[in-house]
Amino acid sequence: MELVLSWLKEYVEVDIPLPELAHALTMLGLEVEDIRLIGLPKPQDTKGYPFHGLEWDREKFVVAQIDEVMPHPNADRLVLCRLNDGREELTVLTGAPNLYDYKGIGPLAKPIKVAYAREGAQLYDGHQPGFVLTTLKRMKIRGVDSFSMVCSEKELGISEEHEGVILFDDDAPTGMPLVDYIGDAVISVSILPNMTRCASMIGLAREVAAVLDKPLRMPELTLPAGVGKASEQVKIEIRNPDLNPRFTAGLIREVEPRPSPYMIQLRLKLSGMRPINSVVDATNYVMLEAGEPLHAFDYDVLVQRAGGKTPTIITRTAEPGEKLTTLDDVERNLKDFTVLVADTAGSLSIAGVMGGQESEVRPETRNVLLEGASWNFINIRKSLQYLRINSEAGYRFSRGVHPALAEIGVRLCLLRMAAWSGGQIVDGLVDAYPQPYQDPLVAVSPADVTRQLGVQLTAEQIAAYLRRLQFECEVKDGQVFAKSPAHRMDIGEGVIGKADVIEEVARLYGYDNIPALIIASELPPQRPNPVEERLQFFQDTLVSLGLQEVINYRFTNPDQENRIYPPEAKPENQNYVELQNPIAVEKRILRRSLLASLLDTMERNVRLRDRLTLFEIGPVFLPDDSRQLPDQPYRLAIAMSGLRHPRAWDRKSSEKLDFYDLKGVVDALLSALHLEDVKFEPDAHPTFHPGKCARLIVSGEPAGWLGELHPQVMEQYDFSDSPVLAADLDMELLYQLSPKSFHAAQITAFPPVIEDLAMIAPEAVASAEIVNLIRKAGGFLLKNVELFDIFRGEQIGAGNKSLAYRLTYQAPNRTLTDKEVGKQRERIISQLEKELGIKVRTAA
Template identity: 30%
Template sequence: MRINTGWLRDYLSEDCKESELLDAFMTVGLEVEEEHDLAQALESIRVGFIREKKPVGDDGQYFECLVEIEKGKLVTILCASAHPVEIGWGVPVAIPGTKLPSGALISEGKFKGIRSEGMICLDGELGMIAKSTGLQVFKDEAALGESLPSVSPFQESLVEVSVLPNRPDCLGMIGIAREVAAVLDMQLKYPSQRVIQPAAGQSESVAVEIDDASLCSRYACQVFDGVQVRSSPHWLQSRLQTAGLRPINNVVDITNFVMLEWGQPLHAFDFDSLKGNRIEVRRIRQDEKLKLLDETEVDGAEQPLVIADAEKPIALAGIMGGWNSQTTAGSKRILLEAACFDPVCIRTSSRKLRISTDSSYRFERGTDPNDMLSGAFNRAAELLQDAELSAAKPASAITDSYPNVRERTKFSLDSGRFSKLLGAEISDEQIKDCLSKLEMTADADLTISVPTWRVDVNNEVVLAEDVARLLRYDSIVMKPMVATTTKGRVSETDSLRTNVATFLTSNGFLECRTPPLTTEQVALSFSQWPGDSIQVQNPISKEMTTLRQSLVGSLVEVTERNARRGASSFRFFEIDRTFRQNDDVIDERWMIGGVLGGYVNDSAWIASEKEFDFLHAKGLVENLFAHISVDDITFEKDTPAKGYRGEEFAALKHGDQRIGALGRIDLNELGIKDRARVPLYGFELDLSALVQVKSPARMFSGLARTQVIARDISILVPIDLRYAEIETSLEKAFASAVENLQVEPRKESDVAVVLQPKLENVICVDTFTGESIGADAMSLTIRMMFRDEAHTLTSGEAQQLMDYVVKQLNAEHGAVQR
């Protein structure tokens, strides 16, 4: 928002130094993006004298002027007839290459066949409030070639500020002046407002119907007759130009001026173009069309909110007026409107239709249906009746449809609470004094009533901040914080997250952070738990429409992008939330997701180095479980989730509880081109479930006194027999073998030895299939590692255990020792 400080001073009860005024902007909380002291910024503007003038064309709209900008140097400048110029006048001239405070760059150009070498500048174009006629004229030839500030001193600045989204009350000059006046301890000077009454005998009013009060909380309008549509006076045009708006005609300029003054958008319809003496605020119908002021056409596809008469839409509510109802030079009667629309509704329509205006910008952030709307409406009505502007007369009563009045919010404050928040002693009187400067009222018990234009005040802390900035932050004495120190601790979930991340990064994985929003196809892929997808009502792009139900889909996209850039090995993981909806409940889960593929050792120089397969991926997940102390996890065959291949997929369970899944990724199912060119495997684990099944912390045990014994057995088993069943049977058989073990006597001891060997580890060290053993069989070499903690087993005792295990495997599964 661009602010001229000369205009801002109109609303302050006292004058002040320009430096004080500019410093106040920072205390108000506005973000000052650019600041131009016009006395310095206009140094390059020179006073040039018009030596010749002749019309261009027959319409009399343009003149070719020969202007002397310094002694003996003449330039040709083409100027419009919007403001008269005469031979012998000294006028402000900007030569090519000059950059005006508004950001406009003056350049040399050819127009209507004439090369123009500069620009004769009006006050508004220079960022100044108009002096007299809006064009500064000098008669003293001694000013020739002098800079404008040296011959016409002025004290104004042009400030570009960014208004925070939660402060829509500062989108008008009065709102900013209110804050500045409070900081500088002045009074806010409101513009004069007269109570508008209809003309004698003209009590009829326009009927207003609001279909949905949640979309339009208030709508006020009044008809004015005898309107004289013409150019605005220079004082009004210059104010619009300093704010970056183009003057159009007096009626439109009045509505724009009041919008900049109060922050409340207004609109004026040509009343004679309306039908039925009736206004409707409703959604546009499917069969209706509306041509806007910029000549674009809106249909019923997006169902935006419109203003309609008894027959048709006449304006796009809160955004832009209609072409057929605009105020023109021939308009004699106008309908002035002021309304308050729902910010979300206006924002949605503006985005969908890709139309953004100064009005929509303000409505999207929220306008005040009370004082701001009433003040702006009455101010515009007064200006329309001004003889200098339009000399219109009221032709109807005011129609004010306000079904649900918005009341002021009240807060019961406590000076003790404020003192703790601000770290300084704050009294009741200080609180009342500061907040009253912002037009808040306080009762004797310090109950504060907040005006409805302050949409940001949602708790007492905001009011404490208002008090602090009006007392000035630098006036609050710094004190050390008084607080009781507490011992920090990490939750079990956070600890598990850290352990998982440590393990995976130490195994060559890179941690990713991907957006929770993705396409619907990817969002539904790899999901292991039931639930409906959650769609975003107003997505920012077609690639971010749905909340993901699995992390693996996002990691596959990361893998695909890396493969597209030449990567050949992939190890990515992410720990984040997934979302799904079950009936009316949102299921939000913390998950661990991973994708891996490529060489097992990606730094190996051997060309035949192995690539990741399902067993490698399974082993990595098992090692992860061992690292985080999660035991008794089984890998069971199950129907694969979308995105996994059926022949290489396993559900991970702890008893009957599902923990996660592991499987080979099917890129064809996802419609993604396989740029990786290696098998990809994905796993996903439920973090909250892991916390529940996690084993207690393990106790330290001393080093074993005896040596571990390792024995291999090679067996033929049916090819469709699951290895997990073999390992389970092997463990049971070993336990039975220990019970039936015949202990050999020890020479060093006369006492009978009792042996209780324990099976410490079982590893499948080799597999083989081929014609030599038959198509339906598979050869496994399994290494068993066991020991007795008190005695070393003899070779005979170890062989007894192995023979018993093989016998039991043969009995249960038909395993044959090779």
């Protein structure tokens, strides 16, 4: 909303400098985003508010009058003006087309009032695109001296308009500094959704009056005695008062649409609206002035549609299949909830949104029916959304316009039309108001205010603040009974109304003035927080293992996700959380697989580093038909690729990361979780190389997969030639199975006995089987079994491998004897042979 300072001052006295006004507005909730100065000087201290604009030097820019427009001796497209700037008479050269009509007709009976810039004035160059500053200098144009200028709006920084020079109204005072005549400030104010009552000059003035504690000066609303009787010339029928609580109509006859006075056009332009003619301008002007969007119908069209009889305005919802061509020349399909203003012949306009083409005001319109109404804001918003229309009327009506404004708007607009377009107002308004708005009465006590705001106010003080905002207040038994004023609809009933009213008290008391106090109230019980602890545990452990965390978009598409499967193993008809309104086709679903999004990240980065080790923790989205919301478990994905040791100045090459590097990370993670019953089962998963893939089983439960990517999966990505290792783990399960506490092992002073055991085993026997067997046979004295060598070769025989394990025996309370260790060793050797058919080669 553009606040035009001179306009605001019609309704309230503003006796503070502009930066202070801007601050006052901001602290009321009317955030000032920009301040455009029209001719006014920029303040010294802007208080951080963004001021910009062209200052008009008082000596160099004045109102002047042209007494005669004469042809230029050497140029058809230029004229010479005999001009009086209040000091002297001069001849000024101009090419303004809107002066051509006066050329050569001799001295003007009514001088033309213009904006005149003297030599040395600094203004914008009208001929250059954009706004480029220039200084007026003396020069010769086609043999005629030129040193000053009659200005266009663009040259003065008012608008982009440079077609002609500004022509002021006849009463403009010749010789007055221009800044005194039309100097202004346009303050861009952001209107919060619950403050649409402020989307008008009076609305803003009311707030300013309240904060400055000044009276609000309402414009004259009394209509002069008119001709005829409006109630005999139009009837109103409201079919659904819930959707249309009020409809007020006024009539004006014998108007003549013409250009509005310059000052009116200027205000409309500064407010961001385009002047059209004095009839249409009046409706827009009053909307900006009072906040009531108005609609003007060509009354004669209505009479014609009624077959010459008295027209009846009907407000109703649209019929099935009904269409209407709006004044922007678009044929609109209407919905059964859309409210229309219609007559007996059909629809006229979309209520509160946009007028229809047929009954709009044209230059030849003479008789006007003016509509001021009140509409259900939820309904208007629905229509706006469905029709995808943005209009000033729609903006206001979809946020709620108080029905009292309908009448105020019609009265003001009739007065403005009569003033600017001639014409005579028809006596009386036709006012259908079947559902009068009950302005809420809210009870609020000083205790309520203290409880919410933490400040102490008396009932009288509370009432005084609210009265400044035009609440009608009564103080009774220490309570304030405040009646919401008849221009706002944001105050509710009961506890809601109380909160609404307390907010108003807070705004006027000043958020700045409320103290900042630490909470004194009791601290809530501190609860265990396993979800958060789990998340941080996994993040921190993986970071300590040297991995980089990434966070990906949850948005993806099935093809992208399915790259983790080889072409012939793509899952079909996966059930995804799917978006109704995706931002792009490739972002139309939410991920089911964390691994897929992590591999995408790996792909984008793979050529940037020798070695990449990444992880991501986050939710995946699994629809569950039995519940409303999808299952959203947190998963953990790990991906690694590249060199085991990045290249450096003293290390030219390194082996590549392989399955066991990934497994090492998983091992470390499991050990940090103190999980004991852990198995890595060789198993097949389509994503992974069949021989380099394991399923993690913890306490008998599947807890995820790890492996090297299947070559056919690799082909679908733009990876380098290093293998890519990846894991997808059920971190919620892992954490849940992790013991809540554990006992630290005793550190004993008695020396361990360490023995190596070398054996040849068939390839098919997994190391884990051998280790498990050794552990079982070794008994409680065997503390540790560690593989330290593995060897394959001719001397071992094909299909065999040589394995060497280091066994550590230790007792907590004594030094073990050779005899004790020997007994265990024999058991292990015989069990290996008996159970697995493995021959131990050496034991030492």
